[in-house]
Amino acid sequence: MTRKNLPVGIQNFHEVRDELFKNKKLDLGELHSFGFREENGRHIYSTKIVNGQFQMLVAVANNGMVTTKVIDLSSDEEYVLHHMPETVGSFVGAVRTDFENVLRQIGERCFESNIFKSDYAQKIIQYVRDAYHDELEFLWPKFPQNAIFRRRDTVKWYGALLVLSKRKLGIDSDDIVDILDLRMSSNDIESTVDHKKYYPGYHMNKKHWVTICLDGSVPVNEIFEQIDASYKLASK
Helix, strand or coil, rough: CHHHHHHHCCCCCCEECCHCCCCCEEEEEHHHHHHCCCCCCCEEEEEEECCCCCCEEECCCCCCCEEEEEECCCCCCEHHHHHCCCCCCCHHHHHHHHCCCCCCHHHHHEEECCCCHHHHHHHHHHHHHHHHHHCCCCCCCCCCCCEEEEECCCCCCEEEEEEEEEEHCCCCCCCCEEEEEEEECCHHHHHCCCCCEEEEEEECCCCCCCEEEEECCCCCHHHHHHHHHHHHHHCC
């Protein structure tokens, strides 16, 4: 029996330690539609890369751990040079590029952000998804704990979710909290910002944005109403 015909479950896979899957949780429902099949308690995906010269196998466990294996089809042997940063050259670069592109597609399709863990943040993400069919956008790889909501018609932001210390809002606490930045009419900001429920927009124009701590200080239904108002302010 050749190596490539061995049952996938007994092959040695390499764990992926990649920012693509950091702070993300697995969406099992998306694996099947992407092309994964269940085998030996794992979900397996197989594809050809580098113009069909290599077979790439991706295994995803139910806990979200991602492992991979690449087989050189010309020799039926495992290929590992793409795992070695010190290995350079156009050929290994092509393998590495295709390999990373497959993982990126899986990360985008089959995993969702798990950065914002508070109950309120999860309710807000679901509310925006249901009401406006928008998803969080993570625009800054160097700041993975910052994400925005934007209107699709005007591409203007109407919300931003961030994780930070309450002390950065002027609160005498080092507790880490999810916060939500929202647009607000400049006429309403002065009467609304009280440094208890509403704060000046963090990293935003304080004449047009406010910040809410997602710690229960503002009822979630009130936040939904403020999201609706912010969405309207981001219209044309």
